[in-house]
Amino acid sequence: MYEPKPEDKFSFGLWTVGNVGRDPFGEPVREPMSPVAIVHLLAEVGAWGVNLHDNDLVPIDATPQERDRIVREFKQALDETGIVVPMATTNLFTHPVFRDGAFTSNDPRVRAYALQKCMQGIDLGVELGAKTFVFWGGREGTETDASKDPQEALKRYREAINFLSDYVLDQGYDLRFALEAKPNEPRGDIFLPTTGAMLGFIQTLDHPEMVGVNPEMAHEHMAGLNFLHAVAQAWDAGKLFHIDLNDQNFARYDQDFRFGSHNLKQAFFLVKFLEDVGYDGPRHFDAHAYRTADREDVKAFARGCMRSYLVFREKARQFREDPVIQELLAEIRAGDPEAESFLGAYSSQKAQALKQHPFQPDELAKRPLPYEALDQRVMELLLGAV
Ligand code: GLT
Ligand code: MN
Ligand code: MN
Numbered sequence: 001m002y003e004p005k006p007e008d009k010f011s012f013g014l015w016t017v018g019n020v021g022r023d024p025f026g027e028p029v030r031e032p033m034s035p036v037a038i039v040h041l042l043a044e045v046g047a048w049g050v051n052l053h054d055n056d057l058v059p060i061d062a063t064p065q066e067r068d069r070i071v072r073e074f075k076q077a078l079d080e081t082g083i084v085v086p087m088a089t090t091n092l093f094t095h096p097v098f099r100d101g102a103f104t105s106n107d108p109r110v111r112a113y114a115l116q117k118c119m120q121g122i123d124l125g126v127e128l129g130a131k132t133f134v135f136w137g138g139r140e141g142t143e144t145d146a147s148k149d150p151q152e153a154l155k156r157y158r159e160a161i162n163f164l165s166d167y168v169l170d171q172g173y174d175l176r177f178a179l180e181a182k183p184n185e186p187r188g189d190i191f192l193p194t195t196g197a198m199l200g201f202i203q204t205l206d207h208p209e210m211v212g213v214n215p216e217m218a219h220e221h222m223a224g225l226n227f228l229h230a231v232a233q234a235w236d237a238g239k240l241f242h243i244d245l246n247d248q249n250f251a252r253y254d255q256d257f258r259f260g261s262h263n264l265k266q267a268f269f270l271v272k273f274l275e276d277v278g279y280d281g282p283r284h285f286d287a288h289a290y291r292t293a294d295r296e297d298v299k300a301f302a303r304g305c306m307r308s309y310l311v312f313r314e315k316a317r318q319f320r321e322d323p324v325i326q327e328l329l330a331e332i333r334a335g336d337p338e339a340e341s342f343l344g345a346y347s348s349q350k351a352q353a354l355k356q357h358p359f360q361p362d363e364l365a366k367r368p369l370p371y372e373a374l375d376q377r378v379m380e381l382l383l384g385a386v
Contacts, residue, residue: 088125260308
């Protein structure tokens with residue numbers, strides 16, 4: 001019941017299971033794994049897909065011959081295992097050239113280099129079968145606002161995404177973009193810090209239909225926000241092109257914990273939402289194992305992400321079938337035909353009738369809202385007490 005299946009579309013980045021455990025205070029704790037070895041590990045644990053940055057696979061200084069050999073060997077591992085590449089992206093943050101950003105760098109040579117790197121990353125992603133291309137602008141930001149005009153930065157950001165959209169169209173690629181927000185880290189303040197900000201920005205682009213979002217649970221939590229609400233807004237806008245599932249303590253650095261490891265309730269309501277609306281895109285775990293983990297424990301981490309998703313999916317089914325919850329919800333959500341006749345689309349007749357309607361707010365305020373009982377029942381369902 002909790003075994004991952006290809007139709008669950010569970011994917012991991014090369015950078016996630018391959019994470020060597022370096023942090024700002026300490027050296028790597030795990031041996032690096034080759035991309036081919038990671039593909040085999042993912043197949044072993046039952047994943048469906050692998051995502052990558054250009055340089056997770058092809059080193060930034062590889063010759064064209066080396067690139068072709070690496071890609072050939074990687075494709076062979078994909079063929080052998082049946083693992084697919086649903087998403088690709090560009091590393092615009094590791095090399096020192098991007099220390100002041102890529103698309104928003106103050107140096108036009110860096111901005112142009114970033115575009116070149118993205119076009120090559122897009123070519124690579126398409127060659128591997130990716131249908132989604134993510135942009136995470138971790139270095140697009142400032143430590144001091146003396147350094148950049150934020151409006152000019154947005155203009156540069158927009159021009160870059162427009163340029164690359166036109167490149168995709170020009171090449172005839174079947175590829176959509178997904179913008180991933182994060183409030184801070186590595187920059188002091190990153191531009192377009194939340195999924196909501198990204199959704200607003202997308203509407204200012206030349207090809208908004210090609211561009212959606214890749215919300216990450218940990219990133220919204222870093223900003224103290226409700227991830228489910230961000231995802232719901234993205235879904236409502238038709239923009240949930242991809243999703244990064246993980247976990248995170250609020251108000252911390254980017255922890256990228258195993259999905260379901262920390263905020264059980266948030267994870268549950270998120271899975272329930274994705275299942276209820278019928279989201280059928282990749283379920284990408286953008287997380288990494290604790291720094292204490294060895295290779296076996298990394299597998300436990302990867303299996304844990306998928307298993308937790310499936311447990312929450314089963315809990316969502318139980319939620320829908322639980323008589324106590326459904327009875328409480330029926331009571332809470334009971335309609336009122338007269339009041340409903342005032343709602344919905346405007347008409348001047350309706351407005352006049354509504355203005356004259358004698359409401360009794362004191363009476364309305366007495367309606368029971370047993371949210372305590374409801375929440376307790378949900379908690380007991382999650383904890384296995386019912
Ligand atoms: C980096 C970041 C992630 C992004 C990846 C895509 S890279 O690991 O922390 O949230 O999704 O660029
Ligand atoms: Mn993260
Ligand atoms: Mn992410």
